Amino acid sequence: MKDELLEAAKAVREKAYAPYSGFKVGAAIRSAAGIHVGCNVENAAYPEGICAEGGAITSMVAAGDTEIFEVLVYAEADTPVAPCGGCRQKLAEFAGPDVVVRLAGADGVTTETTMADLLPAAFGAAQLK
Template identity: 50%
Template sequence: MAHDLFEAAEAAMRKAYAPYSKFPVGAALRTAEGRIHAGCNIENASYPEGWCAETTALGAFVMAGGGTICEIAVVAEKMPRIMPCGGCRQRLSEFVASDATLHLCDETGIVESVPFTSVFPRGFNLEQNR
């Protein structure tokens, strides 16, 4: 079932606007209800003020009503098993289920699936700091 999530991420990667880095990335999120939201990286001349693919996907997710994210797929044309950057891990942590899965992909499909908590075990949480 996760193959459709990879396909959404790969299709998003093909729409990336990456004229400066030449490093297109795509991401797709699946909600607990089964909805998929995808995004690509979008660069601009004020480098590095662009958006990561995960950030763009999160924007679509929030605008569609949000929910809980249970799966994430990330793919990059030039890097197998690309990992979300630290900022995106924090952004994603605001919305992921405690048992969310992160699928690391290459251009042909999912290469490895890991628990999101294994790549971001201690995100910043205001509730824990009160």
Template identity: 55%
Template sequence: MSSLETLFEAARAVQAKAYVPYSRFKVGAAIATPEGRVFTGCNVENAAYPVGSCAEAGAISAMIAGGASRIGEIVVMGEGEHLVTPCGGCRQRIREFAAPDVRIHIAGPEGIRRSFTLDELLPFSFGPDNLTDR
């Protein structure tokens, strides 16, 4: 199985665990580090809507808790006919741990629908390097 297939299956498995009693819109994310370690996350809602968390944020937290610090590739899996790309906040979270050329694959139940680089999803981004130039 290729690394992309592994990420897809990991995103699918964790998507099923999402806690979404309000929106009923499950999202799963799977991150591979450059070394090939895989970390996953799913969205978790809360009755106070803004307090919920995105799948990408959960996967990044798992990666950091697991001792890794760089994203090599990511799959985000959502439902429905439209592409489920990371929200603005998650694009910025991904930027913190990924290079501009890191691939973000957007998937649906049938497979990968489209792939983007981080730079395509978040052009002219502000990141850690901006703060080292001071």
């Protein structure tokens, strides 16, 4: 069976704009509206770039959805590349603690975790009440 999220993240990674670091990342998220992708877009004025996960979330919201069912992050590195701290918070805004986050590279999916494991004691809307 074809892994649609993996294929989508790999394809969008190739479109990343990473002239400074050379480190390209692709992300794909599944929601009720379908699969949404994003890639990192660097900027000479660090840290004004956009992470792949943030781009995928923007695509999802633009499609009219606000709930993430699954996440896959793809980067070609020696070890699995997890979302940065800021992206963990962004993902937590739309993904519950049990949402699966898969990390993949050239060897395929090598790590599977959950939002709760990536961001324990996440800050959210409940703290603002």
